[in-house]
Structures are given as structure tokens and as C-alpha cells.
Amino acid sequence: MPELTLVEAVNLALARAMADDADVVVLGEDVGVNGGVFRATAGLQRRFGPERVVDTPLAELLISGLCVGMAAQGLKPVGEIQFMGFLYPCIDQLVNHASRLRHRTQGRLTCPMVLRTPYGAGIRAPEHHSESTEVMLAHIPGLRVVVPSSPERAYGLLLAAIRDPDPVVFLEPTRIYRAVKGEVEDDGEALPLDVAFVLREGRDVTLIAWGAMLKETLAAADALADEGIAAEVIDLATLKPYDEETILASVAKTGRCVVVHEAARTAGFGAEIAALIAERGLLSLLAPVARVTGYDTIVPLPRLEQHYLPSVDRVMAAARKVVGFG
Amino acid sequence: MPELTLVEAVNLALARAMADDADVVVLGEDVGVNGGVFRATAGLQRRFGPERVVDTPLAELLISGLCVGMAAQGLKPVGEIQFMGFLYPCIDQLVNHASRLRHRTQGRLTCPMVLRTPYGAGIRAPEHHSESTEVMLAHIPGLRVVVPSSPERAYGLLLAAIRDPDPVVFLEPTRIYRAVKGEVEDDGEALPLDVAFVLREGRDVTLIAWGAMLKETLAAADALADEGIAAEVIDLATLKPYDEETILASVAKTGRCVVVHEAARTAGFGAEIAALIAERGLLSLLAPVARVTGYDTIVPLPRLEQHYLPSVDRVMAAARKVVGFG
Amino acid sequence: MDDTPGSGQDFPVIARFEVRRRSYLAPDGAPLRALPSFASDLDLLLALYRGMVLTRTFDLKAVALQRTGRLGTYAVSLGQEAVSIGVASAMREADVLLPSYRDNAALLWRGVKMEEILLYWGGDERGNCSSGPPHDFPFCVPVGSQAPHAAGVAYAFRLRKEPRVAVCLFGDGATSKGDVWEAMNFAGVWKLPLVFVANNNQWAISVPLKLQTASATLAQKAIAAGFAGEQVDGNDVLAVRAAAEEAIAAARAGGGPRLIEAVTYRLGDHTTADDAARYRPPEEVQARWKEEPITRLRSYLVSRKAWGKSQEEQLAAECQERVEAAVERYLATGPRAPQTMFDHLYAELPAVYA
């Protein structure tokens, strides 16, 4: 099995989906000849032609709206937004149309679309290229929001997203596009959406993260093990609808929880997880639920961005604190 | 002192701000001759002229972007979005520009704008007219998000929002635009932003709500009193940045908390409050934090919308449950 | 043209454009020029006429229902029936309609049942699961946001080489939205089988056209997207139908998109929640009644001896009866269980919500 980077796994899944299903269409800015600014769509246009791998005009609202129209006609469009910072013009289409086309027509029209976008800070990119506002999407009923954290999961979850009969926003953590490698078999096997992945078992504390933050979270778990703290690490993977049971089961076992995300703290998705536990897992809690997150400020430009991102140290400190609590 | 409805109080505050400060400009669809589809800007154009009360073309992105440009020039624009369901095209401008103009220019340019919009369900309106996605805005660093729940607070908070040197999204609960009346003195006194209002004191349970849901929440508190349960009712009023201390102080006293909002449950702003308490108020908690919210589905059209909205009964049931817990 | 930049100097003109206005019938129904060939088909003309009259009967009834608390907010198409009917009548069943919220006439023409439209405005999602062509889009409320969908639909036709056309209707106000712009631009690039119809009824709620845009016509907005626009008299159903027929045929033949601006007038309030008297003088509205499409076509039909008083009375009675019957079916539609609000949220309700 070949070792692939996460972005190569995305590419592989796209190629696989397009080969398997003539209805799959890829569209976005620079996805054609150029193969995408991160090369996620490299080679697809040569293989599937410019009508199935469409270089769109520079218009994000359009891309999302095209997806809705194509999907209503039974295509399976996979739109690419170049960076999450440019996804905001799509929110109108996502909230007012994509997420509710099935509901408002009571199943007459459906919207099997995927909107992919690289997201997150930490790649020394210019302004507006470091967004991680996934919670804005995860609040929207009718959408699915999926975030892979490894090449294998990128492949399997993207295939699942494309095959899913409903709209999926697929957020690809830029910071680990090439930073992690993994064996990926091109077997066309999708991974389940709606299921969180327990990446590491442990009984002292539950660490929950998604996307690029798994890197720091797993590193923290390693280092905590050296200190005698056995951390369970959960990759939430699908944020909407999310897998409550895996979280609750883990916290029932460990009694302690740290949620890690790079998005701003206030009303980030970590709040939802903490709220879930405060509501349904309170009796198992042996310590407050800690949130290790980005700060409530604008993500700074590269010179300071590393200070913005949750570090291994911050995750460890929070884990130690909840483990040592009470 | 005259008794005013909430929408009349909004109108009064706008008139006052415009009379006091020539830099205040009102703009939006139908805000001029027509006085706004809810009459919030009635009479303003006659009084202040069509250049300060601007009927814009039908373009929400434009309205928010105009506000940014005007504000950078030192005007104090107050944009109106006709319904929150049409605010999504503004999110790009709000996240990428309004909220960070000061930060990205290190104070050289600033953005003293207000974007007002009616919001919420329950007025038997057509599709897309029942949104309450306030959490999407409350997640954004650099914004303020304010929701009045009475005519007095509408007047005072709107004046504060207009005078505030930073961008404020001002969400006006449509359902109580005319459903509540209150005495409002046109004294030009602003109310503090960033401070929650304790509308009713009680020692058994803290009920937290904002906007139209205060109606049900206060009614529930009344009815609970008959059952011998003394509920403290907090109007959060400003969701971003929000007043953590008032919440924590109340929960420290009551040990029990119910958060009420009509927005969908998952990753709603209630999650943030529950997370705050799970993190910093856990030791005072005598029961799980309950969330009484809208459901994770598309707000139904009028025939079913009352079943979607949290009812007095649901609030009471949750309060009883947390009070009776353990 | 003398004020074009550079016109005082000898800079070469590198592009020229013009916009024409199509009309066949004067307000009094008199032909202004040779009629389009379909006008020789009297049955078709009568069908157009019936469609407009049915729509008006239906609209007025819907307002009455709203006024008596039996319907939610409703948007009448009073005075604009010719636009929707003219366009819809030029479409094939396999074509896809992407209407605005004021296109009752088009929906009815395409087979949507009156009780379904009432159900929708009465606050029940089942109204959108309608008896029209299953691929048609429902009413679109967020103004202009259906235009990118239309481009997506038309793209699908192009990709699959299906001889189908998407037809997207919106108002003058909608032309100010970036959505419409982005969609038109994309349609131009890919020469999509897509006809845009701007229903220029002069008002966007209270905002008059001159505050909406400075462009002399809405038709010329297509120039920006690299294709042709045409203005038609939107109160002349023959003009609308002819322009739509040509545009749809051209689009089907691979000729790419076209924009039709249909100039008409909103004789009614914006919706039942609006009071237009607040912002426009009754005299303006009164004057516009002289141009409205139903009387116009009737005058022409009468002049051709194809219509008369008895037919008119019979049609009125028939429309009334059909509308009443639909209203009865609407009012008899039972409530839905509250938990149906979770139906169709996803193909399958995720376990976590169950």
C-alpha cells in the first residue's frame, strides 16, 4: 500500500469517485489545469475532461449555488473553495438552500453535494487564509460537516461524503495536508460518517479533537503517557451530526475531558461538546470540562500565529489540571 | 413616559441617534418612504432626508459592505437587513472586514457600524423569515452581538450600539416587536453593552435567555413561583462578548441552570453558556445544565412553528427537572 | 453616446451594443406590427388568456383568504400575469422552471395545483412537493438566490447533452443581487441553455426602479455577461411568449443564454403584508391599469371575433368554480403531526436525532 499525504488521499478519493460515478463533477477556482492551489485536484482534468473538472469564474457564492442546481438534477457536484476564508459567500446558499432543499420540497428535490475547503492556520499564509469557523456550519440543520485528520480518513470520509445523499461540507486541515503520511488503499471503501474515531484508548482523561489539532493532541497523549497519564484520544471527524455516544461513553470511563480546537473559544464547537457532557454526562464528571482553543481574537498573521494555535504544552497542561482536579 | 412597543423604541433610538449625531446614517431596503417593512424606520426619511435614510438596492452584501466603507470614513452607519434569513450574504463582510478592520490596520481604520435585523420565528411568516442563527455571529471575534428583549432595553442598547466604536450586530426579536409594551423615556441614555440583566431574582434555579424567549422564560418563572420554585431570570442581552460573571454568580447561588433559546440546539449559544458553567462553575452545580432550545431541524413553516419554539411548558419542565435532580 | 469616455478623441470603438424592445399589441389590443406566427393558433391564444384569467381569479381569492385569516402572507401577481404565462407557455415539460415567489401563473401553467400553492402560503411544506414537473424548483423567497441554481441545472443539461433548458425568473430588485450577476456571468462563459427573465414590475416593495439601478434597461445587464438581452412589453403576452420562445429555442440549439426584460407593473401591494399606498400614489397605479395584460389580450381576441361576452362570463364562472374547489381542498387538508418537522431533514434521520 502506498504512503500518501492527506492531500494526495483527497486527490485519490476524488479520482476514485469520478471514475466510479459519471455524475460526480468537480468544480472550483483553479481546479482544472492547475490541479488546485494545493494540488488536491491534480490530474483530474486531464483524466476526466474540462466539463467534469470545471474551472469556474472567481465567485464562491456561484460555486455553492451551482452545486445546489447540479445536485437537484442528480449530479454529485464536489465544489472546492480555495480557502475557508473565502467560503463565507457560500453560507447563504448552504443555509437557505443546500441544507433544506430536501426538507422544503419534502423529498422531491435533493442536494447530494460536497463543498470541500482547506482550513485552519499554521501554514504561514497571508491574511484571511487561516480560518477555522467550522462551528458556523456545524450549527446548521440539514448539513453534514466532516473533518479528516489522516490520509486514510481523508480518503474514506471523502468517498462517504460524495456518496452521501445530502450536502456535506468537507473541511481539509491545511496544516497537515502534507505533514502526515499514511497508507491508503484505493479500495473504494468509504468510512462511516456520524461516527467518531477512538484513536487511542486510555482511562484517565478523554481528549477530543478534530482535523489538524489531532497532531498536537496525539503528541500530548504520548507525552502524558510518559507522565503516567493514560489519555483516550477521540477524533470527532464528523461534527454534524456528531457522535454523542462515543464521547459520553469515553467520559463515563475517564470522568475527565479536554476538548481541543484551534477555532476561537467562544461558541466554538468545543462548547457543544462541553454542553453535551454537562447535560448528559455530569454524573460521571470528576473535573470541569476543559477547552483548549484558539483565542477570541483575529487569527494573527504568521509572525504570531503559532502563539495563537493550541500547543502540545497547552493540551498537556489542561489534561494535567483536570486529572489532578479535586 | 409614553408606553412604546419594542419596534417603536427602536425607532425612537434611531431618531435620537440621528438627531444627536450628523454622522449617523440609516440604510437598507425599504427603510425610506416606506419606513421599513416593520416600520422601525418610520418617519426618519421625512425628518432626516433621503441621503441620511437611504433606500438601497436589493443587495445585502452591499449593505454590509457600504457600512464598512462609510464607517472607515467616520460615519456611523446603521444598516438594516430586512430579515435575518437574508443576512447571510453579509457574513463575509462581517467576518473578513467589519470585525477586523481595526485589528488588521492596528487602529488606523475603524468600523463603528451597526447592522440591525429582525429575527426569530413565531410570526407566521413565509419561508426563510424565521431564522435565529445568532450563534454564527457570536462566534466571531471583533463583533458585538446584542439582542434586546424589551422596549427599554431596545432603546438603550441600540443607542449604545450606535455609539460604540466597533461593529455591532443588533438582533431584534420579531415575535415581540409589538407583543410587549413598556415605558421608554427618550433621555438619550444608553445601556451598557457586555452586561447581562437580572430580570428576576431567585435562589432555586437560574434561567438564562435572550430576545423573544424571555417572554416564555419570564412566564415560566411566574408559574414556577406558584409551585414554590424561585427562578432567577437573566436576560443575556449581549451575546458577544458576554457577561460571564453574572451567569457564574447566579449559578453559584442557585446551583442549577436552564438555558433557553429558539435557535437549533447543536452548537447554539446555549452550548457556550453550558460550557462556561461546566468549566468554571462545575463545583456549584447541583444538577446538569439543561438546554431548552429549538430542534435540530429546519424551522417549520407556520403550521408547525409553534411546535418548534420552546414553550413555557418546556421551560418549566426543564426547570423542575434540574430542581428535582439528585 | 457623446459622453462615452474618450469619445472626444480618436480612440477606436472596440465594442458596440444595442437593446431592442419587442411588442405586438398596443394597450388597446391593436396589433402594432406583424404578429408572431404562433398567434395564428387561436387555441393557444385562448389558452394563454384562460391562464391569465385563472391566475387572477386565484390571486384575488388568495388575498381574500389571507384577509380572513385562512392563509399566510401572500404575493399577488396582479397585472403581471402575462410574464409568467408567456414564459411558461414557451417551455417544454422537460425544461426546468426556477421561479420567484410571484410566479403563480407559471406554476399553474406547469401543472401545480392551486391547493398546493395555497398550502405553501398557508404554512405547510407539503405545498412544495407539488404536482408540477418534479424537476421544477419551488418558489424562491431569498431574492435572486435561485439564479445560481439555474446555472447549475443548465450546466447539468449541457454536461449530459440533454436538449433541455432552464428558465429562471426574478424581479427588477433581484438584478441588484450579486447572485444573479454571478450566475449570468457563468452562463455566458459556458453558453448554457438558460433563459433569464427579469420581471420588471417597476418596484421592489417600496423601492422604485430608479433607486434600484441606473441602467436604462434591465436587458442591457446581459451585456456585462457577454450575451444578448432584449426588452419586451411584459403586458403583451404575445411579446413575452415570442421572446421566450425564441430565447428557449436558441438556448436549446446551443446558442447560449439570453436575458429577457419584461416590463410590466405591480398593480397590487407587494404582498398582503404591504400597504403600497404608503409609498406610491394611487394615480400612478390607476394609470397603469390601462396597460394591463388581460384586457389587452381580450380586446385583441374580441377584435378577431374569437371572444365575446358569453365566453367571458362562462370563463369567469369556470375559474371561480375551479378556485373555490381548490380552496375547499386546501381548507380540508388535515394538519400534520409535529414530529413530521424532522421528515426529509436528511435522507435518513441520523441516529443521534432519533
Next chain:
Amino acid sequence: MDDTPGSGQDFPVIARFEVRRRSYLAPDGAPLRALPSFASDLDLLLALYRGMVLTRTFDLKAVALQRTGRLGTYAVSLGQEAVSIGVASAMREADVLLPSYRDNAALLWRGVKMEEILLYWGGDERGNCSSGPPHDFPFCVPVGSQAPHAAGVAYAFRLRKEPRVAVCLFGDGATSKGDVWEAMNFAGVWKLPLVFVANNNQWAISVPLKLQTASATLAQKAIAAGFAGEQVDGNDVLAVRAAAEEAIAAARAGGGPRLIEAVTYRLGDHTTADDAARYRPPEEVQARWKEEPITRLRSYLVSRKAWGKSQEEQLAAECQERVEAAVERYLATGPRAPQTMFDHLYAELPAVYA
């Protein structure tokens, strides 16, 4: 024009438009026609020339810094210097510039320091708190999103009756964004003192103009908003400057907005993160070097005996020196404390964050 809808019939033409193309100097620097009056001001021409050369020197240095890890992603304006310089030189200090991210030349002309621009692309917010006119906007990264700001700024001028003009630059790609459309339309309605400049460098990263839009010119997009557009040779700084001067003067005098399409070519990669060889043949780029603006103006200046080898050498040395000095100041700029990331989030940091 024969394919305009309805042209086969006798429908009246109700609107006509044309677009002209302005140019003064041929690629070899030879005048094509009478030059604009400012061309008699040799000092001005030399200033334009120096501005372009400084920009290019700076750009190339910035790329070198990026390649050696001392700068973040950077967008050069190689070959496009005439657009920004021509436009900026036609502005007054009190006017407001709303640039795209590729308008280094305009910023430098307006007094922004080179080390500030480096600081910005080097990842430090302080670069935006620049020494240019304090009311100017910083680079805009989300494509086209500065256009509505420009309309807001121009609206403020109009309201306060200030004789100032907003000037908004963006690329060909940006013309596809609804933002630009909505802003142009509003500017038309209110006849705002606002000049839009579309820098048509033929590419939006890898997307060539023909996939961006089907419109024959970008200038004609103004027709949709009800005002005039003009195309200029964007490699001819005289043409850009003259068009900008006219448009800005007209706007200042209450004549409303104008759109200038400056046709140029992006000789460099999109940014340092891009490799244009992946999507366009080197021959195309090679051919375009023959049209670039600096050589063109130099040829003209030389033909007027206003420039020669020694001046060129001196200028090169001087630019090099200024750039190096600025780079040194940039590299010497100390780091900021991490907690400064909370500075200027709000006017006062809310207590809850303190």
C-alpha cells in the same frame, strides 16, 4: 449586432452603447496619436517612470526574500506597474485608495514605505498601519470585497459634500464576484464619486480570461450599472494616467462613477506560491514581454531625448539602494509580544477578555 434578439424584426432599438480603447504609445514607445496634455510635463513622466522602476526593483527583491525564507507569500506586479502607477498618480492625497493585493506600485506612490509592505507580507499586522494617507485602505485579499467599501467611502464624500474621490482597483477575476457588481450598481444609482479600475492581466491564477467571462471587454460591464466604461492599454502608463485623470475629474465634478479596464499581462507567477508554468506556455509570457510598460515608456523618453543610459544606470542603482535600505529596516523590525494579538481587537478590550 445582427444577432441581437428581435433584430430580424422591426422592433425599435431603445438603447445603444459603445466601448472605446485608449492608447497613446505603441509597444515600441512611438506615439500613436496626440498625447494627453500632461505628457508635456517631463518631470511628471520621469516620476511615472521612476515609480515603475522602483516598484519592479522592489518586487523582484521581495521575491528573492521569499525564496530565501525571509518573507511570506508575495504577489508581484511584474509587467503591470503602469496600471497602479498611472491610477495613483492621478489621485489627490485626500482621495481614498482601495487597492487589491497586487497594487504595490500604487501604495508606494501614495507614500507607504517599502518596509511596511514587507512587514505585511512578512506576517506582521503593523505593516497595515502604514505611512500612506491614513484614510487609504490596506491591501484587500478577499477578491473584490473592497468594492462595496469603496462605494461606502464615496457615499460618505457625497453626503458630506467633500470634493474627494474613491478609487478601487481589482483584477479581471474580481469582476466575476457579486461584490463588485453590487457596488457598481449602487455607485451608478447614487452617481458616486468613485472610479473602478479593473486590472485585466488576463489571468486569475490559472484561470484565463475566456473562462472568467464571455464579455468581449471588461469595460462593458459598466453598462449593466448604467455608467460608462472605457478600455485602456494598461501597458501604456500615459493611457492609464489620462483615463484615470479624466475619470477622477469627472467623478469629482459630480459626474458619477466610471469603470476603467486596463489591459495588461501578468508576467510573473500569480504569487510566490504559484508556478505559472503549470498552466501557461512560456512562449505566451515571452511574447508579452514585448509589450511591457517600463521599456515602452523608456523608449518614448529616449526618443524625446529625456532619458539615456547614464540616467538609467543611476536610477537602477538608486532604486537598488532604496530597496536594500528598506529591506534592512524590515529585517531589523523586532518581534511583537504574543499578547499584542489582542491589541486593537476592540477599541477597549472587553473586561471579560482581560
